[in-house]
Amino acid sequence: xxxxxxxxxxxxxxxxxxxxxxxxxxxxxxxxxxxxxxxxxxxxxxxxxxxxxxxxxxxxxxxxxxxxxxxxxxxxxxxxxxxxxxxxxxxxxxxxxxxxxxxxxxxxxxxxxxxxxxxxxxxxxxxxxxxxxxxxxxxxxxxxxxxxxxxxxxxxxxxxxxxxxxxxxxxxxxxxxxxxxxxxxxxxxxxxxxxxxxxxxxxxxxxxxxxxxxxxxxxxxxxxxxxxxxxxxxxxxxxxxxxxxxxxxxxxxxxxxxxxxxxxxxxxxxxxxxxxxxxxxxxxxxxxxxxxxxxxxxxxxxxxxxxxxxxxxxxxxxxxxxxxxxxxxxxxxxxxxxxxxxxxxxxxxxxxx
Amino acid sequence: xxxxxxxxxxxxxxxxxxxxxxxxxxxxxxxxxxxxxxxxxxxxxxxxxxxxxxxxxxxxxxxxxxxxxxxxxxxxxxxxxxxxxxxxxxxxxxxxxxxxxxxxxxxxxxxxxxxxxxxxxxxxxxxxxxxxxxxxxxxxxxxxxxxxxxxxxxxxxxxxxxxxxxxxxxxxxxxxxxxxxxxxxxxxxxxxxxxxxxxxxxxxxxxxxxxxxxxxxxxxxxxxxxxxxxxxxxxxxxxxxxxxxxxxxxxxxxxxxxxxxxxxxxxxxxxxxxxxxxxxxxxxxxxxxxxxxxxxxxxxxxxxxxxxxxxxxxx
Numbered sequence: 001x002x003x004x005x006x007x008x009x010x011x012x013x014x015x016x017x018x019x020x021x022x023x024x025x026x027x028x029x030x031x032x033x034x035x036x037x038x039x040x041x042x043x044x045x046x047x048x049x050x051x052x053x054x055x056x057x058x059x060x061x062x063x064x065x066x067x068x069x070x071x072x073x074x075x076x077x078x079x080x081x082x083x084x085x086x087x088x089x090x091x092x093x094x095x096x097x098x099x100x101x102x103x104x105x106x107x108x109x110x111x112x113x114x115x116x117x118x119x120x121x122x123x124x125x126x127x128x129x130x131x132x133x134x135x136x137x138x139x140x141x142x143x144x145x146x147x148x149x150x151x152x153x154x155x156x157x158x159x160x161x162x163x164x165x166x167x168x169x170x171x172x173x174x175x176x177x178x179x180x181x182x183x184x185x186x187x188x189x190x191x192x193x194x195x196x197x198x199x200x201x202x203x204x205x206x207x208x209x210x211x212x213x214x215x216x217x218x219x220x221x222x223x224x225x226x227x228x229x230x231x232x233x234x235x236x237x238x239x240x241x242x243x244x245x246x247x248x249x250x251x252x253x254x255x256x257x258x259x260x261x262x263x264x265x266x267x268x269x270x271x272x273x274x275x276x277x278x279x280x281x282x283x284x285x286x287x288x289x290x291x292x293x294x295x296x297x298x299x300x301x302x303x304x305x306x307x308x309x310x311x312x313x314x315x316x317x318x319x320x321x322x323x324x325x326x327x328x329x330x331x332x333x334x335x336x337x338x339x340x341x342x343x344x345x346x347x348x349x350x351x352x353x
Numbered sequence: 354x355x356x357x358x359x360x361x362x363x364x365x366x367x368x369x370x371x372x373x374x375x376x377x378x379x380x381x382x383x384x385x386x387x388x389x390x391x392x393x394x395x396x397x398x399x400x401x402x403x404x405x406x407x408x409x410x411x412x413x414x415x416x417x418x419x420x421x422x423x424x425x426x427x428x429x430x431x432x433x434x435x436x437x438x439x440x441x442x443x444x445x446x447x448x449x450x451x452x453x454x455x456x457x458x459x460x461x462x463x464x465x466x467x468x469x470x471x472x473x474x475x476x477x478x479x480x481x482x483x484x485x486x487x488x489x490x491x492x493x494x495x496x497x498x499x500x501x502x503x504x505x506x507x508x509x510x511x512x513x514x515x516x517x518x519x520x521x522x523x524x525x526x527x528x529x530x531x532x533x534x535x536x537x538x539x540x541x542x543x544x545x546x547x548x549x550x551x552x553x554x555x556x557x558x559x560x561x562x563x564x565x566x567x568x569x570x571x572x573x574x575x576x577x578x579x580x581x582x583x584x585x586x587x588x589x590x591x592x593x594x595x596x597x598x599x600x601x602x603x604x605x606x607x608x609x610x611x612x613x614x615x616x617x618x619x620x621x622x623x624x625x626x627x628x629x630x631x632x633x634x635x636x637x638x639x640x641x642x643x644x645x646x647x648x649x650x651x652x653x654x655x656x657x658x659x660x661x662x663x664x665x666x667x668x
Contacts, residue, residue, distance in 0.1 A: 052560050073566035085561035089579040098575070099565035146565075 002063035002153040002186060003028045004049070009058035011044055018044055020210045021058065026203075029184045031177070035197040036207035036233075043158055045207075046190045050079050050156055062153055078147035079156040082163065084139045086131040086146075093118075093127035096145045117148040120179070137168045144179065155180075157189040161196065173199055194234050198222070206230050223341075228350035231279050231343055237307060239279045240317040243347060248272040254344075260292050260313030263339040276353060279343035282307070285319035291336030299327045310335065407636035414630040425637035434613050435638065438621040442645075444528065445617060446596045449535040453592055454585075456536065457543025462577075464544070465551045475545075482541035490605035493534040497521050497606070524614030527607055531615050534602050539595070543588055550584030551577070590653035594646060618642050 004026040011019040019041045026032050034042040047053040049060055051072030059066050067075050078099075086095050094101075096117055097110040118124045121141045131139055140160060147155055157176070161169045177200050180187055191197055197204045198218045205215040206229070213233075214226045225231035231239050244256035248271065252264040262278060294310040294317070301307075308319045308327055312335060319335060327333070344353040374380045408425055412418025429435045464475055481489065496503055497520035505517040520530045554577065562572050600619040603609065609616035609624060616624070618638055626635020 050560075050564060052563070072560075072563050077564065079561070079564050081557050081561060083555065083557055085555065085557040087558060087561075087576065098562075102566045102571055102575075146561075150565075 004154060004186060004188065005059075005061045006045070006049070007059045007061075009045070009048065009060060010056045011041070011048060011053065012056045017056075018210050019056075022207070022210070022212055023058075024205055024212065024215065026186060026188065029186055031180050031187045031189065031200060031202045032205060033189045033191060033197040033201035033203070034205045034207055035191055035194055036213075038192055039209075040207040041210040042190045042192075042207050046079075046156055046158055046188060049154075049188060050077055051075050076153045077156055078150045078152040078154075079158065080140075080143045080147055080160045082159040084131075084143040084160075084163075086139060086142055088131050090130075091127065092123060092129050092131070092134070092142050092145075095131070095142055096149045098146070099150050113149050113151075114145075117145045120148060120182070121145050136164050137172060140164060140172055141175075144176070148179075148183070153186065155185050155187040157187065159191055160189075161191070162193075169196075176200065195236060198234065204234075206233060208233075224352070225279075225343065226352050228277060228279070228345045231345070231352075235281055237282050237318050237320065239281050239343070241345075242278045242280075242313070242315055242317070244276065244278060246271045246274045246276055246344075254278045256313050257315050258313040262292060262337055262342075264342070264344075265339040271353075274353075275347040277345040277347055277350070279345060280317075280337040281341070282318045282320040284338045284341050285317075285321075285335045286338065287321075287325065287333055288336035289334060291334030294333055294335045296327050296329055296331045296333060298329060404636050404639055407633055408640040410633045412632040412636075414627075414632060418633050421633075425634050426641070429634070429637055429641065434616070435621065435641075437613055438609075438616040438618050438638075439641075441528065441615060442597060442617045442619075442642075445532055445535065445599070445615075446593055448529075448532045449539065449596050450589065450593050452532075452536050453539045453543050453596075454589060456540050457588075458547055458585075460540065460544035461547035461551055462573075464548050475548075478544055479541050481538050482545075486538065486601040487605055489538060490534065490602050493530075493537075493602075494521075494606045497530050521607055522611055524611060527611055527615050531603055531606055534606060535596060535599060538602065539592060543592060546588045547581065547584060550581050554580045586653055586656045590649065590656075593649050593653075597646060597649065598642065 004024075006022060006024040006026070008021045008023050009019060010017060010021055022041075022045060024032070034045060036042050044053060048055050051067065051070065055068050059068055061067060062075060062077070087098065090098065093111075093114050096114045100110045100113065114127070115124070118127055121144060123138070123141055123145055126134065126138060126142075131142065134142065140163075143160065160176075161172050164172060173196060176189075180200075189196075189200065198221075201218055203215060204218055204221050206213045206221065208229050214221060214230045216224075218234075221230060221234050225234060228241065232241065242254075242256040242260070242262070244254055244260075246264065247253050247255050247261075252266055254262040254264050254276070256262055256278060262280075292312060294312040296308060296310050297316065298309040299306060300309075305320050305322050306325065306327070308321065308325075310317055310319060310333065317335070345351060346353055407418070409420055409422060410418035411421050411424075460478060464471065464478065468474060495501065499517060499519050499522060502517060502520060504520075505514070508514045509517070519526060521527045558576055558580070559572055562576050567575060598619055599617060600623065603615055603617055603620045604623070607615045609620045613621075618641065622635045622638035622642075624635075625638060626632050629635070
């Protein structure tokens, strides 16, 4: 186990820079998730960490050692690929023991370690099978087993769950998290799925267009997104954004599209008339008599909660209720955001106000 | 009236039988197979059967033969030229196939790397395969010429030898010369097919092996070779069959000479049957190739049986 330091790392393909100076400190034993939309550079960064891509500038260190010019096989890392990259001509056991075999370890030691890893992952009955004879979830576990057997300093996961169906993905998510709690190996995990990031991470790094937008614990990111991108990316359904102005007229209010008035807890100083984006999460709407007028468009019950799409000042917003209101499309309701948990962003820069 | 009614009924019955036949899967299936079966019988089964039959007769050009049983084979068994051609064929096939495989695999691995002007190099590699065989054979004939050989000329100019090499006049020189020509012609097929096989190997397997600590040689040994083995089996079977039955190159370059030292079974068969007029004997020589070819096909059949890792499951 060891810490990982990524300092001002840049990556260019030809003249095209895809990472613009990324710095991420990762503590020993931490589970860090790099999350962002596709093309944000998260997979490239992971591959640089693995040594599969060159580092254009900046440094990456594992433990105390700068690994910029260290061969992948000498970095003491294990990686789980999106397509698992299992060797099709080797059995599950051989796949897991391959790295040890290359290092010339004794068959006895290999068998011992493979057996132990197989027990952890419930793969023991499958050791003689070939990858073709396994289901997607089993292959995924073999890929993790291959990583565990190595007992590396750092685990790298490159979107490992994206080839699985929804139900299996949820199960494997828990399994990976449990595995990390058990082995406590430093882990860097790349995904585009913010729910995976929220549920698994000790620390989330939100990336966008080759830069780090924000890093922090899942709840920090959820409660205090630093900018509009993070606010919109984290949380599902995503946060509602309404453009408008701050009005300080005795009480601070937000004046949205078509004169919709929404409450503010306290206005930022000297901000009367300041153009802002008002952000409110779907779950922070309530039905209240002093709420803003809205008209219901679509109602989507999921059982545990109900998602309601409504027109608020001409803009479509989504609200989530755990109570079972009887809504019908066309109903007029009064929606009120909880002013203590709303977010204000500068309209021009998108930064949190 | 009654007669008319009867005939109408019969007509209706007949037409309905005809229609029903065309609605039957079995009848239609058989009909669809007729063209394929006809072609196979006409161009494959009939010549093969005729060849077998001719081998059992003493047919000569211009005269009907009569059945003589295995007499042709008995006389061939005592014929030293026939046995020389068997040796030549095996030598030619083994030597050429081994070198074609080695060079072909090397080229395929090379072309699978990131190279500048890759597509152009690929096109050049394919060139020997595109040139008509007889044309390239004539070129080789000229290259091996005892007076105008460019190889001899270059070596003399370089001061490495003092006399022109007699490529096609000495038995072993001639054997190696035709083997070289066959290799030149056969390498592209092996190289391009193996390259296609290499490109089906997922790059992430190499990345995984790299992280697992494999050196270049270990990656080749543990990833490339096992993943390529099914393709290798197919390519080498084809290559062996094509080399074993080769005719054009030999016939154009040496005609089997000098003193029969490059005669393959195919060229000897042609010489005895067409040039010499002994159709029966020539056919017997051709028939004698069949056990060798069947052996090669069986070998590859068992080699080609999908390994256990390729079976089962979907991917």
